Structures are given as C-alpha cells and as structure tokens.
Amino acid sequence: MPHDPAFAALRSVLGDRLSLSKPDLEAHGHSESHFPPTPPDAVAYPETTAEVARVVTICAEHGLPVVGWGAGTSLEGHALAVRGGVCVDFSRMAGVLEMRETDMVARVQPGITREALNQELRATGLFFPVDPGANASIGGMAATRASGTTAVRYGTMRDNVLALEVVLADGRIIRTGSAARKSSAGYDLTALFVGSEGTLGLVTELTLKLHGQPEAIGAATCAFDGIEAAVEAVTETIQMGLPMARIEFVDAATVEAVNAYARADFPALPHLMVEFHGSPAGVAEQAERFGEIVSEHGATGFAWADRPEDRTRLWQMRHHAYWAILAARPGTRAIVTDVCVPISALAQAVAETQADIAAAPIPAPILGHVGDGNFHAILLMNPDDPAERAAAQDLSRRMADRALRLGGTVTGEHGIGMGKLGYMTAEHGPGWDVMGAIKQALDPARVMNPGKMVRQD
Secondary structure: OOOHHHHHHHHHHHHHHEEOOHHHHHHOOOOOOOOOOOOOOEEEOOOOHHHHHHHHHHHHHOOOOEEEEOOOOOOOOOOOOOOOOEEEEOOOOOOEEEEEOOOOEEEEOOOOEHHHHHHHHHHHOEEOOOOOOOOOEHHHHHHOOOOOOOHHHHOOHHHHEEEEEEEEOOOOEEEEEOOOOOOOOOOOHHHHHOOOOOOOEEEEEEEEEOEEOOOEEEEEEEEOOOHHHHHHHHHHHHHOOOOEEEEEEEOHHHHHHHHHHHOOOOOOOOEEEEEEEEOHHHHHHHHHHHHHHHHHOOOEEEEEEOOHHHHHHHHHHHHOHHHHHHHHOOOOEEEEEEEEOOHHHHHHHHHHHHHHHHOOOOOOOEEEEHHHOEEEEEEEEOOOOHHHHHHHHHHHHHHHHHHHHOOOEOOOOOOOOOOOHHHHHHHHOHHHHHHHHHHHHHOOOOOEOOOOOOOOO
C-alpha cells in the first residue's frame, strides 16, 4: 500500500494507538451536516504534545494530510479528511493541566469538552461560558472560533482564549500568548490560530479565561405575533444596555417542532428566550425592564423563572430545537447555515430570509443568537432529491449574499470549512490572498487540513 512506510513510522510512535480499522475510519468520516462521508486513511490517538509533533513530522515527510478531530460536531465539514491522510483524534488529551483560581484561568488539553470542563470547575466558583449548543471539545471550539448562546455577554472563543500551545506543520512546537489578560508584545499569534480551523497547526494546549459563577440566574420567555416585532424588541433591548447573558430567538416552525418532539405546549408563535446573570436584586430589575420593553412590542405569555428546574423547562425550546427540527421531517438531512449582521440590520435580514423560505419548496426553521445579530436556518432537504438540494443551497446562498450586502459576515460562528469557501472572495477581497500567504508561510506543503479555509489550487 502507498502509505505503508508512513504507517510503520507512525506505529513506532503510537503502537496500537494508530488505527486502520474500517469502523474507526468510518466514525471519523462523518459530520453533523450534509457532507458525504470521507473517511481518513488512518486515525491517530496521541497522548502528549511530543507525540503530536512526531505524528505531524512523519506525515509531512510522507506528504500525508493531517486533520484534527475533537468531538466531530462542526457544521461546515471542518474535520473531514477530504484528501485522505491521518485524522488526529484528541480524545486521549482531555485533561485539566492547571487551575489558577486567583487568576481565573485554566490550562487544558484540547480534547476536553466544555461540559466536562465546567464539571471540573464546579467546586471553584468559576465557569467557562462559551456555549455553542453541542458538547464540543475546547480545542475544536478554538479552531472554529465558536461562540453560541452566551456570546452577547461573555464573548466568543476569541475573547476567552489567552494562550495556546501549537504544533506547526513542520513539527515545531510553539507557545502563543500568556496567562496575562493583555499584551502588546508583537503579532497576536493566539488570535491567528483561534479560528484557523487546523489549517496552520494543531492546538495541543489552551489557557482559558474563566468567569465567576453568577450569584443569581433568571430566565424568561415570551411570544410575539410576528417575527419582526420579536427582532425589534431584541434591538431595543440591546440598545438600552440591558446586560443579558443570553437572548435567543426561535420562529413558529421551530416551536411547532419542539412541541411535537418534547410534548410541550408552547404557543405556535415566534418566541424570545432571555437569561440574566448577577445579584438577585439586579436580575429582578433587569427582568422587569425586559418585560416592559417586550410588552411595548406586543409580547404575550411572558413567563419568568429563577429556579433551575423552571429555567430548564423554559429553555427546552432552544435546547431541543435542532433535534426536534430534524425529527419533524424524518429521512432528511440538514444544511445548517448561519450569518451575522449588524444589530441595526437584523430585522431586515430575518424578514427577508423568512420571505425566501416561504417561497421555497422545503421547510427551513429560523433560530439564533439574535443578541449579537447572529441567526441560523436549518434547511431540511431530501438528499436524494436534486431539486430539494438545489433549493436548500439557493436559500443558503441568498442568506450569505444578504449578510454581505447588509455589512455582515457569511458566518458568525460555524466557520468556513468546505461549505463556505465560495464566499471568501466576496467577504474578504484581497484579504483572502493574505490568508493564503500566511498558509503558504506556515504550511508550504499544505498538509494541515487541506481543502479548507484558503483558496484551493
């Protein structure tokens, strides 16, 4: 076989932690979205940074592509080995290396998931706030510059990663950043690698900013007769400066899917869900002001909860949404796409998207983190029906074009991967060539996650 010399060298480093088994390859060839399976040629399970460096060096010597793998939850095909090669699975590098409670930082390995990390943090009074919905790995979240429901208050991965350890394409190990909260020492290499989707190197360690667990948490939901009123209420809430921890939107189609999936009885109307963090008095005051704002926009059914079990019930619309939408049309696949626009353009972007969906032959519920102008559409299609696939792709294209026209971006948090390569020139212009130059400088042989992010030869 053509890769036998490379595999022999890798096995000398990893032993039986280099897998060529068909089930293992197939498990690492699937994504959460609509892309066809693309199994790698081998799966490596390193346990140390030194092993990762040896794996990358060997692969580079033999011209084998290297693709990082966290939890496999990305939505634009980021972790698919589209040109074969070795998938580096970080599940055996999933520990907390250091906890510095006074400094409010943690040093972790990339394979730890966000839920596992917060479980480790429970006794410290601290937590890691970035919540993309899925129980993603922290390394994968950094690679895609993930955000999620709490970004409106706590920021994205860009704001919460202080430092990295990275293995470059030639096997060098570098450290970027520090545990300090700020620096003006040279290029910001940490920011360069956060969001690089594994195309410049493999992250083997992260230093994270932590936050204090709030003294009190309150949640609320309310319904609106139309989507425009709900989005306008969000815009006013943001402009008033209310310090929301989360503010989420779901449309009527999403609510209907959740009702069927979870046997719930929410009114089949667009809903907002909001959460406040702070002192008991502060949370109560913020909730009262939010209630006043949404009432002015015609909200009904305002429900407030501060007990954990009641908050869980109120949030089930958002937490169950993705799986509920898939279950609403069995046998379909989803193109899950997102865009982000300035908050002033949000109402227009959502209304025009809804009009496109109403005219399309497929269902496409809308939901999202509207507090920062970011929303999603889950485009349900029969993968064996060319007309439906074309309709889904057209809706996704219209959303991306509209976001750019309104001064936004084609993806607020899902990333580029394979799925949105075609929009990079329109969004970045000559800046995309600069990205290619950086890729060429750090990975001239293009072994790091080829087929993603930069212009393809």
